[in-house]
Amino acid sequence: MKNSLISKDIVPTLAKQRVISGFGFFNIWVGMAVIIATFQIGANGIDSMSLWKLAGAILLANIIIAIIGSLSGDIGVEHGLSFAAYLRAPFGIKGVHIPAVSKGIIASIWFGIQTYLGATAINYIFHSLTGFDSWFFWYVAFAVVQIINTAMGIKAIDRFAVVAAPSIILISVWIFFKVAGMADDKGIDVYSYVGTKDTTTWFLVIAANMGFWSALAVDIPNITRYVKAPKNERSWLKRNKNNYIPHLTALPIVQTFMGVIGAVSFLGTGLWNPIEVIQQTSTGWVMAVVLIMVVLAQWSTNSAANLIPASLTFVNAGSRFKVSYTVGIILAGVVGTLFQPWAILDQLFIFLGYYGAVLSALAGIMLCDYYIIRRRRLNVEELYAEEGQYKFDGGVNWAGMISWIIAGGAAIYFLDYMYIVGFPLGIACYFVLMKAWYLKRHPQKEIDSRFSDDYLGTTVGRDWHIEVLEEAIQPSLNEVGVKKGDLA
Template sequence: MNQKAHSVDPSFAAGAQDSSLYNDDLAPTGPAQRTWKWYHFAALWVGMVMNIASYMLAAGLTEEGMSPWQAVVTVLLGNLIVLVPMLLIGHAGAKHGIPYAVLVRSSFGTQGAKLPAMLRAIVACGWYGIQTWLGGSAIYTLLNILTGNALHGAALPFLDISIGQLACFLVFWALQIYFIVHGTDSIRWLESWSAPIKVVMCIALVWWATSKAGGLGSMLSAPSQFVAGGKKEGLFWATFWPGLTAMVGFWATLALNIPDFTRFARSQRDQVIGQTIGLPAPMALLSVISVVVTSATVVIYGKAIWDPIDLTSRMTGIGVGVALIILTLDTMCCNLAANLVGPAYDFSSLWPKGISYRAGGMITATIAIVMMPWKILATTQGYIFTWLVGYSALLGPVAGILMVDYFLIRGTRLSHRELFDENGEYSYTGGWNIAAVVALVIGVLPNLPGFLHTAFPAAFPNVPAFFNTLYTYAWFVGLALASVVYGVWMKARKSPSARVASA
């Protein structure tokens, strides 16, 4: 685990640059680029974790009937689970210096890799839009406070948001363009210095809430709705499993494209320690802060306020402006790292000679607008059980295929040159590895009926209960099925040769 991140395959330079699969952004990183230490990864995760969407996760679970502490434990458990593929898939980035879009070529083929790249990219576009909407909402709230609600207005037809909301959404969208243009180093810089500010803000928020309320409030000791006599008596497990799957799904996109960051690691030790410190504990801590502050709002305002933007808008004095500015910064930090870097590389991999990292970032930002993210956030049911669980059904199988291919089939050995060769080892049949495609389909299909019933209950009312139950475990089911199918299929073939630079 203490091994240094490997340098580029010596044979890679010879001819690889002429390949249609190559551009400088996708090429393996060299020693001079491997500068990320463990605290850079920890800061990266703190920067991504401390955001409005993460703060509201525990809220969504309590709205579905959990007690505050059941919600916190569910969030922690989900993040401990997703940390495992995060570290395993991150190993490939640290060892070989390649992004996710190149790594998937070893399992899906040099052309087939575009399929999982697009699946992950579209999900990330949705997330980029969601976080941009939340950042725009913070700006909208701040401007309304400063102007006496001058931005309030009727909702526009079809869009279902006002002109003021749309304008603030687009302003926040435009602010992020600077970091798209200046690349991943600018994002690392932003995350490194903003992480401590976020921690201080969280501590200040808890202090303010408990001081104002004269204590922690009664909500923390409130029982769940699953107890005897509760509104959802006996239904804990029916809520827990899809809730846990949603918590895993929350970072399932990063579990795939984490090589986009670990390719800059100095060593495996740096990426492992940094991610282990930076993800599970901060997510759990933020959930605790969320339930503590929300419990205090019951005393202060007479009702539970889970939305930090709504809460901030009720404060008075200069603090409200400072808080909303920090919330805006907070959302931008998370969005750029979690939802821009990955799809930018993914889109670049579709046409390496024509789409650079920056162009891929602009494509991501544009698609995010078209997806109208405010509609995804319209209801808790739609956000957690349709969006989070739904896309986890797509990404779980890809994660399983990647881990089986990289560790069990290839023993962590990859040929850098072959990854950029249209007719090389990873070209399979016409650039497609049928084993990976079939495994992906088999991993996704069992979850499809449950997804359709959850997303469109009026159109699909009579889905058998078995499929609805299966859907609650979507990420786990997809990962397990795809892993087994891919592993058995590839083992039945002659093991691929390990023509590699770095063992």
């Protein structure tokens, strides 16, 4: 009988499959961090504070998220595990599907939002040039292109990022000076401007930004499992340098700059989206430059930040039905469209608040399980065993599930302070329930071994070979875009 927990797309990656360099991961992060919706966060805050204060709030929020992402990224670096496969430890082999599929649906929705924003910009330009007017046509076309590119594998995404990242940075700088000039024409000095309205606070800007990236902070192992890491390196900092350096540089800097552009655009034109502003005031090659910016920004974000995470959660949930990586990507596109992202965009901050609250609790539970409860040790082989230690009670780890309900519910109740409430409460609840209750009922080998190195991966130079992996490895490598020549 086929083991329903094993699929070639969610078994641990091997060292020879780690094909992304630190610079490559930096480029991928630049692409992921440029989200047009981020402009709205900056615009919503500028009426209540100075540009510098606003930038400080966005920067601080994203540094915190980058640290959390770097910590969870070690799961991929150390053990080669995807987000959903690892989540079997704190939630159980069946319980995992509730948080994992929920996260997959959220990533799918974000794919739809990004694709819609790109499609409307493409439609505007083609309508101006040809008279053809159908944003939904361009939505479908843009979605199909992104799905095909992502289905080609991680190497294709890596290569695309090499082109996209510098292009996005250069065009973003140009857009900033363009909208800053518009503000100057209105007599507004953006560098000395201080908002006087009481519409938001510095703290709420931080909370909104943390909610914005709460999803990727927990499922970044989907990408870091392909990041190069030195074997037999016991220092966390040295082993993870290709993980945390891109996190701490690309995300905070690029996100802060995007928020600033949105704020300046709002000051100069009254619109938060500078893309719309430039489209309405420009023609010819300027419109072409804007089109490139929109396409590259949405495409690069969707591939790594939305389609891959969503696909792998669907693969994990549908492994008994042989759902493949490619099928998972197509499902993500369909699900994201069915949720009508064009309607969600009108209520973006409500959407950000609720899903950021739920995922803040998930991040706390995940990091508590990995660093505090198991001390980075993991019985990886039993993550794929239907009758193993992670079966818990009928496939559910109730310590994780109860902690998620309590911490996630509290974060929703205190929505304005979601991450500040959900993250630490998730850690505290899970720690107490595991130590006082669940570990007594369900002993964990990696813990009972007094945290033996037998349960470490990259730190001790170990690849985790799962049964039937040898049969599946070449198709798996082909799916992620690795050719035989890359393994020499």
